Amino acid sequence: MQKGKKASWMEIFQGLGKTFMLPVALLAFMGLFLGIGSSFSSSSTIDVFPFLGASWLQVVFRFMSTIGGFAFSYLPVMFAMAIPLGLARKEKGVAAFSGFVGYVVMHLSINFYLQETNQLATADQLREAGQEIVFGIQTLSMGVLGGIIAGLIVYKLHTRFYHFQLPDSFAFFSGARFVPIITSLTLAVVG
Structure with a gap:
């Protein structure tokens, strides 16, 4: 947008679309955290891959789920x-x-x-x-x-x-x- 000129509706909607990218980018990244954490901490995954049941790994995966859920909650x-x-x-x-x-x-x-x-x-x-x-x-x-x-x-x-x-x-x-x-x-x- 040029200085001193009023923004047209098209420029406003383009700017609005660009502002959506900041939370959406974070949402995509946190979705990966949530997905990995949730899937690897589920009991069905642990049944198939018993080594994932290690307590320290479960703490890491639950932590990832918690942090990943942030973007969706807020x-x-x-x-x-x-x-x-x-x-x-x-x-x-x-x-x-x-x-x-x-x-x-x-x-x-x-x-x-x-x-x-x-x-x-x-x-x-x-x-x-x-x-x-x-x-x-x-x-x-x-x-x-x-x-x-x-x-x-x-x-x-x-x-x-x-x-x-x-x-x-x-x-x-x-x-x-x-x-x-x-x-x-x-x-x-x-x-």
Whole structure:
């Protein structure tokens, strides 16, 4: 994109597609870890290859499964961070940080609503109620779409406010520091 020109829709979608590559690349690599760890720690594999039953090997394989599962469990937050990181032209670190802040605040807001309306499901009925636990917060199950929505909102807020100046008495909160603040406020309402 050329400096000073507004991005066309095609450029935005191309940039968005490129931002998806960061979490997807990690997902592919962690999928290998998860697959190797899970398959070599299964009882049927150990029955065929008894040497794989060695306790130290099983610890390694279970560790690989645990680490490999990370990318699948936290894929929505990775999108919430990767989209503003990849699309932002300046202050990319602030954009990614704001993506995380916005994603968590959105889920806190949803949790608050569910509590206030007595809609929190019990632990054994989470799935049936369309709810899940995200970072210890009981919330609606939005999956990757929730991360993408949060990421796009944060990107727009970042683009609009990373250079925003407040009056001198609040100057400390100006510029890049204002982005996570406005993100918190906006995604609290969106949630």
